Amino acid sequence: MDKFAAMHAFVRVVEAKGFAAAAREMGMSRSAINKLVIGLETELGVRLLQRSTRRVSPTATGTAFYQRCLGILADLEEAELALSQAQAEPVGPLRINAPMTFGTMHLGPILAEFMANYPGVQVQLTLADRFVDPLAEGFDLTVRIAKLETAPPRLVAHELTPLPRLLCAAPGYLERHGMPKTVQDLKDHSCLAYGELANRHGWILENAGEEIDINISGAMCSNNGEVLRDAAIQGLGIVLLPRFMVQASLDCDALREIALNYRPTALSLWVMYPTNRHLSTKVQLLTSFLQQRFSD
The missing domain is CATH 3.40.190.290 (D-Maltodextrin-Binding Protein; domain 2)
Structure with a gap:
């Protein structure tokens, strides 16, 4: 069994809340996804998912394992990027979280400009006013309005501009x-x-x-x-x-x-990302892009 493939399938099932939706996102059959997850549960000797006719949800053990998988898969992605010189042209998904009002008023147009410059990047923007832990929820980068003295644990923080x-x-x-x-x-x-x-x-x-x-x-x-x-x-x-x-x-x-x-x-506008994203070309390009746009 390809353990990394199984972990990736498990993560997608948790996030999609079902095998069928995960299979569609991954371009695989439902039975293939199910086989990978069952194989992972068998090898670990634990039940990771609660299955019902209506929905699939992680067990308590599955939730803890899901959070660990996010970090492991992110580290694998970063290692692959480093070995390939992080690609001349960035490609792939970039998951971003930002506050609702700021996202609609200011961040949306800037992201559209960023995507025009880097058409290989697929931005997945989630707007929410609640505090979001990018590590626990699988975001590559989060934009926050806050008063920070130091960066939160396991996060890198860059101040973009003061917000009176x-x-x-x-x-x-x-x-x-x-x-x-x-x-x-x-x-x-x-x-x-x-x-x-x-x-x-x-x-x-x-x-x-x-x-x-x-x-x-x-x-x-x-x-x-x-x-x-x-x-x-x-x-x-x-x-x-x-x-x-x-x-x-x-x-x-x-x-x-x-x-x-x-x-x-006064508060400030911050961009933050997990420390294991510091090699990601996509994260670094967007961080620099935001710093340039908000330097005024």
């Missing part, structure tokens, strides 16, 4: 409730928070290196910045978002910036 954040509210809201003058005034306002309802919400602001954490409350919270921006435009409260998300609304006076004695801490 602003406090904003609709003119109508400010007319009804007044313009906050200090950060303490925010406690008396409806503040639209990013995150889940069960969490304690706070905003961190700074002045000359001094940070202050303000507890906030309001009528709405969401894990999507566009939802919060639109709620602020409707007069539901004050919102704290990156400038790129609210600039158009500021330009047309749908929102107004709130300038206080303390300002929101």
Whole structure:
């Protein structure tokens, strides 16, 4: 049995959630995929998959083995690329994760330009606002908006550009409730928070290196910045978002910036990839491409 082929088949079955879908993606028969996975289970002496008439899902052991397989197969791919001088022209799939709003507003057009330059690359872009572990979920590269002091474990991180954040509210809201003058005034306002309802919400602001954490409350919270921006435009409260998300609304006076004695801490745009992708020509080309595009 070709163990690498079996591991690849197992990974595709887990990700496709079924043998038939995995077989279509790999251009093989369902029986051939099934034979590879059964052979792998037999050799390992464990059950990797729970099979039913409706779906296939990994067992607890299968989930742990799936994550290890991702790293092993990635290392194999990198070794092959290194031996072949990583090919003069990059080809193959490139799995990318990015935040929803930033991906639709800015990253999509840049990726289209990148693909025009490298037509052999097939980009698989997944947009999600939740934290994504590229190692566990099999992404080659992830773009994140965050405040990082050091790179997360087993990841390489490159800062692309600072992303300043602003406090904003609709003119109508400010007319009804007044313009906050200090950060303490925010406690008396409806503040639209990013995150889940069960969490304690706070905003961190700074002045000359001094940070202050303000507890906030309001009528709405969401894990999507566009939802919060639109709620602020409707007069539901004050919102704290990156400038790129609210600039158009500021330009047309749908929102107004709130300038206080303390300002929101800045975030940055980062590109991150697993350390075992450092030899990947596709990852390095896209990283350089993003650094060039966001250098301004």
